[in-house]
Amino acid sequence: MKRIYMDHSATTPTDPLVVEAMLPYFTEKFGNASSLHFFGQEAAEALEQSRKQVAYLIGARPEEIIFTSGGTESDNLAIKGIAYQNSGKGKHIITSVIEHPAVLNTCAHLEKDGFEVTYVPVDSDGILDVAELENAIRDDTILITVMHANNEIGTIQPITEISKISKEKGIYFHTDAVQSVGKIPVDVNELGVDLLSISSHKIHGPKGVGALYIKKGTLIQAIAHGGEHEARLRAGTENIPGIVGFAKATTLAKERLAVDSKHLTELRDLLIKKVLDSIGHSYLNGHPTKRLPNNANLRFSFIEGEAMLLSLDMKGIAVSTASACSSRSLEPSHVLKAIGLRPEDAHGSLRFSLGKDNTREEVDYVVESLAEVVRKLRDMSPLV
Amino acid sequence: MKRIYMDHSATTPTDPLVVEAMLPYFTEKFGNASSLHFFGQEAAEALEQSRKQVAYLIGARPEEIIFTSGGTESDNLAIKGIAYQNSGKGKHIITSVIEHPAVLNTCAHLEKDGFEVTYVPVDSDGILDVAELENAIRDDTILITVMHANNEIGTIQPITEISKISKEKGIYFHTDAVQSVGKIPVDVNELGVDLLSISSHKIHGPKGVGALYIKKGTLIQAIAHGGEHEARLRAGTENIPGIVGFAKATTLAKERLAVDSKHLTELRDLLIKKVLDSIGHSYLNGHPTKRLPNNANLRFSFIEGEAMLLSLDMKGIAVSTASACSSRSLEPSHVLKAIGLRPEDAHGSLRFSLGKDNTREEVDYVVESLAEVVRKLRDMSPLV
Amino acid sequence: MYSEKVMEHFSNPRNVGEIEDADGVGRVGSPSCGDTMDIYIKVKDGIIADVKFRTFGCAAAIASSSMMTEMAKGKTIEEVLEITRDDVADELGGLPEAKMHCSNLASDAIRAAIEDYLEKQSHKKDNSR
Amino acid sequence: MYSEKVMEHFSNPRNVGEIEDADGVGRVGSPSCGDTMDIYIKVKDGIIADVKFRTFGCAAAIASSSMMTEMAKGKTIEEVLEITRDDVADELGGLPEAKMHCSNLASDAIRAAIEDYLEKQSHKKDNSR
Numbered sequence A, B: 001m002k003r004i005y006m007d008h009s010a011t012t013p014t015d016p017l018v019v020e021a022m023l024p025y026f027t028e029k030f031g032n033a034s035s036l037h038f039f040g041q042e043a044a045e046a047l048e049q050s051r052k053q054v055a056y057l058i059g060a061r062p063e064e065i066i067f068t069s070g071g072t073e074s075d076n077l078a079i080k081g082i083a084y085q086n087s088g089k090g091k092h093i094i095t096s097v098i099e100h101p102a103v104l105n106t107c108a109h110l111e112k113d114g115f116e117v118t119y120v121p122v123d124s125d126g127i128l129d130v131a132e133l134e135n136a137i138r139d140d141t142i143l144i145t146v147m148h149a150n151n152e153i154g155t156i157q158p159i160t161e162i163s164k165i166s167k168e169k170g171i172y173f174h175t176d177a178v179q180s181v182g183k184i185p186v187d188v189n190e191l192g193v194d195l196l197s198i199s200s201h202k203i204h205g206p207k208g209v210g211a212l213y214i215k216k217g218t219l220i221q222a223i224a225h226g227g228e229h230e231a232r233l234r235a236g237t238e239n240i241p242g243i244v245g246f247a248k249a250t251t252l253a254k255e256r257l258a259v260d261s262k263h264l265t266e267l268r269d270l271l272i273k274k275v276l277d278s279i280g281h282s283y284l285n286g287h288p289t290k291r292l293p294n295n296a297n298l299r300f301s302f303i304e305g306e307a308m309l310l311s312l313d314m315k316g317i318a319v320s321t322a323s324a325c326s327s328r329s330l331e332p333s334h335v336l337k338a339i340g341l342r343p344e345d346a347h348g349s350l351r352f353s354l355g356k357d358n359t360r361e362e363v364d365y366v367v368e369s370l371a372e373v374v375r376k377l378r379d380m381s382p383l384v
Numbered sequence C, D: 001m002y003s004e005k006v007m008e009h010f011s012n013p014r015n016v017g018e019i020e021d022a023d024g025v026g027r028v029g030s031p032s033c034g035d036t037m038d039i040y041i042k043v044k045d046g047i048i049a050d051v052k053f054r055t056f057g058c059a060a061a062i063a064s065s066s067m068m069t070e071m072a073k074g075k076t077i078e079e080v081l082e083i084t085r086d087d088v089a090d091e092l093g094g095l096p097e098a099k100m101h102c103s104n105l106a107s108d109a110i111r112a113a114i115e116d117y118l119e120k121q122s123h124k125k126d127n128s129r
C-alpha cells in the first residue's frame, strides 16, 4: 500500500544523508571520546565538530551546547537543573498550560519536591497571555519555561516578549524549541532565552539524541551522575554516531529552512482550505497564522479522533490525535482543553503535521479520504 | 598505519550485523512507537521484540526490562529510583569502593541529599570483602549496589553471595553488569539481584542505549519526567534503531559467549604471560583468575601510564590507563588505590581489554612494542 | 495494538443504524467522556429479533458495539442479560487494558435497551390492566 | 588533545640523561603525584652550557622537560630565571588546562637546578675565603 506520512511532529524519517554521515562512526571511527588514543581522539573531534554545527543552527557558541538523549532529557535537565541550583533564591516556577508532558510532568515532580508552579493560560487561539505571565511573577520566581511552538496545535508563543520581561526581572528563561527548530528561525540571541531544548528526531536526525543550549554563565545542576562528560552536566559515554547524525540534520535543516518552510506553509494552507471547504462542521484549532508552517490541527464535530485516525491508517495515511505521547490516554488533550474546546470537540480533533517530502497530490488524496472517513463515522454517530 | 584496538572495556566497534539490523529503522520503519498508525505500530513491535531479546540474554522477562540511554542512566535510575522510593524505610546505602563513577557519583549525590553511604573495601586482589559488607548492614539499609565485574581490573565480584545476604535481610540489591555482560554468563535469577544495569556499546551494540532490569514487583521512582514511555519509568521517545541494534547485539553476544570467552581467555593469558616474562618489574593488577576473560591490567614500575599509552598509540596500539572516564584526571585510579597500590604504581598501570577480533599475532606485536616503550621511558626515568 | 477481530468489526461494523419503531432503546456514555452508544432492539417472543447501534467513540467502542449486536441477535433476553462485561472483549480477541471500558459500555448499552423494553412492557401491562 | 609540538618533543625528547659532574641538580615533583623531574646543568661563564633531564611523568611532563632544556641551553642564568611558568607551555603550542602544572614543574625544576648551582658556588666562595 502506498503510505502517506503526515505525523512529522511525532517523529521524522532520518534523512539518508544523515544516515550516511553516521555510518562510519559505528564500525570504523567507533572510539570512546574520553579515550586518549587515536580512536578516542577521532571520536572527540567528531563530538566537538558536531557541537559547532548544532551551535551554529541556533546562533549559540559550541561551549553552550550540552548533548542529551533527547528533548525530554533536555527539558528535565533545564528545569530541574535551574530549580535545584537556585532553590536558595526561591522556589517558584512559571510555565504555560500547553507545555509538552516533558515540561509539565517535570514541573509536577518539582511541586512534590517543595517548588510552586504557576500555569499561565492561553487564549482561544492557543497563544500565551503575556500579561498574565507578568502578573504571575513573584519575588521568589526563579524560572520561566514556555515552549516556542506547541506540539499539538503548532501555535508560536511570544518568546521575545517574555524574554524581555525575564531579563528585566532577572529570572532564568527556558524554552522548549523541539517543534520549532527546523521549521521557523530559532536564534537564541534573538529569542533572548537562557536555555533552549532541541530534539534530533524531529528534524530528520536520529532518535535518542538532543541538546540543551545553556547560555554562558548560567549555572545549573547535573541530574545524571557519573563520568565527567559534557562539562560535567551529563554523564555517560557520548553517543557519537547519534550526535554526528544530529549535527548533520541541523546543518541540513539550516540550509533548507527557507525552501522547506515555504513549501510546508503552502501545503498546510492548501490542506486547511480544502478540508474546511469540503467537509461540513470542520474547524481549525489554534491561531490561523501564528502557527508552525507544517501544522494543521483540525476538528470534526460528532465523531471521535482515534476512530478517524485508524480509518485513515487503513487508507495508508498516518496522522495523530493530540500528541503521540498522549494518544493512548483517554483524557482529551490538555492543550485543546486549554483553548476552550468542549471535551467532545477535543476528542474529535486530528493533527496533520507535514514534512518536506509531502506533496500537493498527497494533500488531495488525504482530503478525499478524510471526507469519506468523516462521512462514514458520522453515519454511525448518534450525535449527528 | 595498522591499528590494534585493545580498549574494548571503553567501547567496542558496532558489529556490522548490528548496523544492518538498525538501518531500516532510520529511514523506512522510522515511526514513533507511541503512534497508533502503521508507522507507530511497526516501531512498537520492534520495541517489544527487542525487549524480548534483551530479556532473554539475562534470563529476565520482557516486562522486567526498561530501555535507557546507557549504562550511566541505568545506574542512576536503579540507585536513585530505589533510594527515593524507599526513603521512608531508611536512608542507608551500601556499595563498594571500586564502583564505576556512574555508581559512586550517584551515591555521592544522594549523600548530599540526606542519604548515608557505606563504601565496602576490597582485598588486594580487588575482590569485595563480603564479611565487611554484611557488617555494614543496618536496620535502615535500603539498597546494596555492587558491580558484577570491575571496569578497570576486571575482577568478578561475589554477587550470588551478596544476594543471599540481601534476600535474607530484605534489602534491594542492584548490580552494574555493564562489563560482565557478553563476557561471562549473566543470569538475573542465578545472580539473585533485583536490579541490573547493561550498556549496549560495550557488547558491540550502538552507543547511547542501555537497559535496566527491574525484578517484577520492585517499585522504583522515575528520574526523567515526561511522556508515559517505558512503564512510566523513562520518559522520552524511544530510540528504536538504537534499541533494535542493542537487541541484535545481545543476541549475538549470547550466541558467541562460549566461543568468545574461550578465545579471550587464551589471548588474555598469553598477553599476561608474555608481558610478565619479557618485561622486568611488571605485575598483574587484580585477581589472576576471578577476572573477566578479556581484561589484563598490568603495572610497570618507574614509568607513568599516560606516557606509555601515548607511546603505544604512536605504534598503532590503543589501550587505556584506568577507565576511559578518569583518564583525563590527575588522580590515580580509585580502584588501584583500593587494592593497595602506592600512587606511583597506580600511575604506572595500563589496562588491556581484548575483543573477539584480536589475534595472537596482535598480542605478539603489542608485547614487543610494549617492551620497547617501557625500555625507552625507563631510560628517561629518574626513578630506575 | 488492536486484535484483527477488533479491526475487522471496526472497519465493517455490523448492524449500524436505528430501528424506527424499536421496542427498547439504550443510551450509555457521554460525549464529553469520548464515547456514547445508542442501541435499539426489536423483541419478538422474548428473543432479540433485531438490534442496531450508533456509536460516537474510538475504534474499540465501535467494534464492541458491533460485536455486542452480533452476540445479542437471535438470543433470548435472559441469555443476553447473562453476557458479562468481559464477554464482548473476549469475543473480540481481547482489548487493551485502557479500552476495557468500551466492552463494559457495550454490555451496559444492551442492558439499558432491554431494561427500557421491559419497562415499556410493564407500562403496557399497567395500561392494559 | 596535545599540540603537535608536544607530541614531537614527547616522542623525540632532547637532552635526556644525566650530567655526571653537574654544576647544579634540581629535583621537583614526587612519584606519588605522578611526576618527578631531575634536571642537571653545567654552567660556564654564567651561561647554561649543558643541561639534561630525567622525567617520570606523562607526555606533557616529558615534553615540558625537553622543551625547557632546549629553551635554557646557551642562555645566561639571568635569562633562564626570567622564563616564566607559562613560557614553556607557550613554546609547546599550549597545554591542556589539566596539564599546565607540567609546564610549571619544568620551570621549577630548572630554577631548582640553578639555585643548587648558586648555593654550591656560594659554598665554594665561603670555603675559599
Ligand SMILES: Cc1ncc(COP(=O)(O)O)c(C=O)c1O
Residues within 6 Å of the ligand: A009, A010, A069, A070, A071, A072, A073, A075, A100, A102, A147, A149, A150, A151, A176, A178, A179, A199, A200, A201, A209, A210, A325, B235, B236, B237
Ligand atoms: C514540544 C516537545 N517537547 C519535548 C518533546 C520530547 O522530545 P523527545 O521525544 O526527543 O524526548 C517533544 C516530542 O515528543 C515535543 O514535541
Ligand SMILES: Cc1ncc(COP(=O)(O)O)c(C=O)c1O
Residues within 6 Å of the ligand: A235, A236, A237, B009, B069, B070, B071, B072, B073, B075, B100, B102, B147, B149, B150, B151, B176, B178, B179, B199, B200, B201, B210, B325
Ligand atoms: C562498570 C561500568 N558501569 C557503567 C558504565 C557507564 O556506561 P555508559 O558508558 O553506557 O554510560 C561503564 C562504562 O563506561 C562501566 O564500565
